[in-house]
Amino acid sequence: MKSFIPINENGLAMILARTCCRSFNPKKAINDQIIELILKAGQAAPSAKNRQPYYFLIIKNKLCLSKIAQASYIGRRRQFADWDRKKTEIMIKGNSYLNSNDAIILQAPVTIIAFRKSDLNYQEAQPNELNIKEEQSVANACYSMLLAAWSLGIGSAWLCSPLYIKDELKAILGKYGVKWQKNWQPRTMIPLGYPLRELTKPKRKSLEEIFQNIN
Numbered sequence: 653m654k655s656f657i658p659i660n661e662n663g664l665a666m667i668l669a670r671t672c673c674r675s676f677n678p679k680k681a682i683n684d685q686i687i688e689l690i691l692k693a694g695q696a697a698p699s700a701k702n703r704q705p706y707y708f709l710i711i712k713n714k715l716c717l718s719k720i721a722q723a724s725y726i727g728r729r730r731q732f733a734d735w736d737r738k739k740t741e742i743m744i745k746g747n748s749y750l751n752s753n754d755a756i757i758l759q760a761p762v763t764i765i766a767f768r769k770s771d772l773n774y775q776e777a778q779p780n781e782l783n784i785k786e787e788q789s790v791a792n793a794c795y796s797m798l799l800a801a802w803s804l805g806i807g808s809a810w811l812c813s814p815l816y817i818k819d820e821l822k823a824i825l826g827k828y829g830v831k832w833q834k835n836w837q838p839r840t841m842i843p844l845g846y847p848l849r850e851l852t853k854p855k856r857k858s859l860e861e862i863f864q865n866i867n
């Protein structure tokens with residue numbers, strides 16, 4: 653097997669075009685083989701010392717997702733309670749959880765909740781460094797899944813509300829038979845589904861703003 657496959661123009665175009673999708677066709681399911689491929693892409697991402705400090709829940713149950721969307725709405729409000737009210741309203745969008753960005757998990761046929769799964773046996777001289785590396789490793793895996801989904805024509809998004817609702821998630825998921833582990837820390841949820849409409853990628857900063865050469 654070839655150990656290195658140079659990226660071709662299509663691969664690069666795919667990376668450049670990927671964008672978050674926030675409206676999904678609720679009628680078009682994603683089959684389990686595709687979900688497996690997406691998970692494999694997550695695993696293929698680099699992780700510090702190859703420890704793969706993550707765990708994923710693949711949720712299709714709409715009642716469960718609706719409870720998570722409601723908890724997210726409340727959690728975001730709680731998290732941003734000290735903020736300027738107007739800013740919070742704009743960010744959370746509207747006065748019902750159904751209008752919030754998090755409610756897209758009700759449209760998407762599948763949502764992945766990504767956890768950081770800390771390696772409790774692993775010690776590092778600087779515990780904070782270990783923290784950072786585990787966070788980076790989880791994010792790498794998630795981005796890899798976003799790219800894989802995109803390459804398969806599947807839209808995805810990154811919703812950070814799990815950061816704010818750890819206790820609620822634990823309670824909700826417990827009702828669906830999930831045995832919460834003490835080393836789990838919810839990090840993001842990733843709805844997956846076929847896009848309902850054409851997507852527009854938000855503009856990026858100019859390249860000049862993000863790099864300099866040192867020759």
Ligand SMILES: Cc1cc2nc3c(=O)[nH]c(=O)nc-3n(C[C@H](O)[C@H](O)[C@H](O)COP(=O)(O)O)c2cc1C
Nearest residue numbers: 670671672673674753809810811812813852853854
């Ligand atoms: C750490 C992180 C947190 C994010 N949180 C949210 C979120 O809570 N809700 C949301 O709609 N998008 C969220 N996003 C998606 C960003 O808004 C999006 O990636 C960014 O605007 C660039 O757009 P693009 O991904 O379509 O290129 C998040 C992305 C990252 C990496």
